[in-house]
Amino acid sequence: xxxxxxxxxxxxxxxxxxxxxxxxxxxxxxxxxxxxxxxxxxxxxxxxxxxxxxxxxxxxxxxxxxxxxxxxxxxxxxxxxxxxxxxxxxxxxxxxxxxxxxxxxxxxxxxxxxxxxxxxxxxxxxxxxxxxxxxxxxxxxxxxxxxxxxxxxxxxxxxxxxxxx
Amino acid sequence: xxxxxxxxxxxxxxxxxxxxxxxxxxxxxxxxxxxxxxxxxxxxxxxxxxxxxxxxxxxxxxxxxxxxxxxxxxxxxxxxxxxxxxxxxxxxxxxxxxxxxx
Numbered sequence: 001x002x003x004x005x006x007x008x009x010x011x012x013x014x015x016x017x018x019x020x021x022x023x024x025x026x027x028x029x030x031x032x033x034x035x036x037x038x039x040x041x042x043x044x045x046x047x048x049x050x051x052x053x054x055x056x057x058x059x060x061x062x063x064x065x066x067x068x069x070x071x072x073x074x075x076x077x078x079x080x081x082x083x084x085x086x087x088x089x090x091x092x093x094x095x096x097x098x099x100x101x102x103x104x105x106x107x108x109x110x111x112x113x114x115x116x117x118x119x120x121x122x123x124x125x126x127x128x129x130x131x132x133x134x135x136x137x138x139x140x141x142x143x144x145x146x147x148x149x150x151x152x153x154x155x156x157x158x159x160x161x162x163x164x165x
Numbered sequence: 166x167x168x169x170x171x172x173x174x175x176x177x178x179x180x181x182x183x184x185x186x187x188x189x190x191x192x193x194x195x196x197x198x199x200x201x202x203x204x205x206x207x208x209x210x211x212x213x214x215x216x217x218x219x220x221x222x223x224x225x226x227x228x229x230x231x232x233x234x235x236x237x238x239x240x241x242x243x244x245x246x247x248x249x250x251x252x253x254x255x256x257x258x259x260x261x262x263x264x265x266x267x
């Protein structure tokens with residue numbers, strides 16, 4: 001798992017550097033998703049499979065979908081189709097695809113090696129759950145309040161206010 | 166099986182954090198600034214998990230869960246602000262939103 005960790009670390013750094021240096025937001029988002037997947041593989045190599053799954057589901061899934069959604073929302077109109085074609089020409093997929101392919105090869109190699117998937121140092125999801133709802137239950141309550149305030153804040157800010165300019 | 170060195174994990178986390186900080190400082194597109202903030206939060210979570218793996222405790226993973234929650238709430242509010250700024254100013258340039266009134 002050590003080689004998996006280092007290879008995923010290289011992929012994460014390269015993808016992040018490419019993500020923040022793109023001109024187009026959607027291209028940057030593609031690289032950022034690859035970077036998050038690489039970090040998820042690093043979590044798996046470190047022995048934290050639960051957190052790795054959450055990284056893929058919430059970060060690369062929900063949060064990035066929110067980004068893409070907003071980017072598409074900002075550009076309504078009849079020129080959307082043409083613009084979308086200009087945003088995502090086939091060659092822009094090459095970079096993220098290569099990096100994601102490296103991650104896939106790593107994952108397959110780690111699975112095919114037959115050994116334990118993780119270094120086995122950290123707890124499984126069961127232990128995480130026990131600790132989360134044991135000593136950290138106050139933090140869970142605070143997190144729920146934070147999510148509620150985020151929801152209310154986003155709703156308040158997102159209202160259709162009076163137009164300026 | 167050799168364990169992954171904690172120092173190397175922390176180095177990777179700090180490199181990712183520096184890249185995010187660089188993005189916040191250099192880019193003027195608001196969406197790229199938000200993306201860089203996500204990168205920085207992710208790097209902080211990685212540092213927590215690496216430190217948790219070093220001592221074999223689950224507390225690092227718990228902290229990552231809290232960071233994840235915070236990032237989700239933050240990105241919801243931040244993207245709403247992006248939509249409002251684009252609606253009112255017609256641009257995604259952070260320098261255009263320099264007048265804090267109303």
